[in-house]
Structure formats: C-alpha cells, structure tokens
Amino acid sequence: xxxxxxxPKFQVLKTGQSMTLQCAQDMxxxxxxxxxxxxxxxxxxxxxxxxxxxxxxxxxxxxYNVSRLNKREFSLRLESAAPSQTSVYFCASSxxxxxxxxxxxxxxxxxxxxxx
Amino acid sequence: xxxxxxxxxxxxxxxxxxxxINCAYENTAFDYFPWYQQFPxxxxxxxxxxxxxxxxxxxxxxxxxxxxxxxxxxxxxxxSQPGDSATYFCAASKGGGGSNYKLTFGKGTLLTVxx
Numbered sequence: 001x002x003x004x005x006x007x008p009k010f011q012v013l014k015t016g017q018s019m020t021l022q023c024a025q026d027m028x029x030x031x032x033x034x035x036x037x038x039x040x041x042x043x044x045x046x047x048x049x050x051x052x053x054x055x056x057x058x059x060x061x062x063x064y065n066v067s068r069l070n071k072r073e074f075s076l077r078l079e080s081a082a083p084s085q086t087s088v089y090f091c092a093s094s095x096x097x098x099x100x101x102x103x104x105x106x107x108x109x110x111x112x113x114x115x116x
Numbered sequence: 117x118x119x120x121x122x123x124x125x126x127x128x129x130x131x132x133x134x135x136x137i138n139c140a141y142e143n144t145a146f147d148y149f150p151w152y153q154q155f156p157x158x159x160x161x162x163x164x165x166x167x168x169x170x171x172x173x174x175x176x177x178x179x180x181x182x183x184x185x186x187x188x189x190x191x192x193x194x195x196s197q198p199g200d201s202a203t204y205f206c207a208a209s210k211g212g213g214g215s216n217y218k219l220t221f222g223k224g225t226l227l228t229v230x231x
Binding site: 033040041042043044048058104106107108110 | 122125150157158159160161162165205218219221222223224
C-alpha cells in the first residue's frame, strides 16, 4: 500500500496563477483533510471531507477550494495564488465516518509551494 | 483562539537525557490527545495517544502524562537518542461522531538530541 500520496512534491507559482494539489489514499478511508504548515504555526486545517460527497471548512479556508472527487481522491485548488499561501501542504486521511474519536490520521509527504 | 498551547518551541538535550514537551488545552470537550512526530521533509506520523480516563500511557521510551484537572498533558522521552531528533506536535480532538473528529494541533516543538 502506498498510503497517502500527494502531487506535486514542489511547485513555484507567480502571484495570481492557479493550481490544484492532488491527494489520493489507498486505505479505503472515509475522511480526508488538507492542512498547511508554516514555521511556528503548527498544522492548520484548511478543509476536510468527513465522507465521500461532503466537504467542510476548517480553520483557514480563505483562498482555497476543495473537491472530493471520489472516496480515494481529495484535491485542493488555489484559484489566484498569493504570497501568503507559500507553505507546505499536507493531505491526510482517516477511517472516519462514524469511527472512534481515536481515529488516526495518516499524512502524505507534503507539497512545498512557493508563491512569488 | 489557540485551543492547544505547546511549549517549548525548541529543545536541545544530550543523548540519554529526558526531554519533556508540555501542552495545555482549553476545551473540556476534548477527549483524545495524540502526539505526532515529524522528521524533516516528511509528513507527521502518530507516535502515541491517550484518552482522559488514564493519567499515564507508555509505549517504549515514550510516555504521555495527563492531568485532567489542570487540562495539561506532556510527552516524556526516556533515554533520548539522536534519532529522536524531530518536530513533535501535540493535538486534541473531541468525540461526537462524523466530522467532529478534527484534530487541533499545537504549534510544535523542534527537538534536537546531541550525540
């Protein structure tokens, strides 16, 4: 099993450009998450999908959109990138959807995004 | 509003030392407290976790101590090794089903264990 995979690994954008970060999991998990990690700020939840067909805003959703394409895939889109969106983006998944609160989140390797 | 406060921001110890990382939370509805470990260039991975019905949990060299009345929990690493050098995040979540299993993370502690 590959677990959680993310593409691309690195990306440089100019201000105003758009892009989509891709995430896929092969663990048959119901819930998926997008986080951003910035120095000294920890991991902040951008959006999550508790189950296929549902998405909800997290702590820092402004400037982002998401799509839960199917049970395996959850993409994050930046419509008009800004320098403040320079960050490392992590996708995660968990069993979710009625699972226990002790549900472990499994993280992907991350995408390093720089917006110039 | 920062719901999980973590300290210190960074920590340097010698091999064999016992680093201690502390976290405090505000929301009494939290009922699950995991710690995640992150190596440079990698995603975080679950290290150890505790529920509030116990005061201590040990897995190998890693121990969580939990103080429900003080709303605090801490990670102790016994006989620390250079390979333990990583960033450690505490987190908390609350039950209730469905989407309520979101994790709230602390800001992280960069641990360096010198040989």
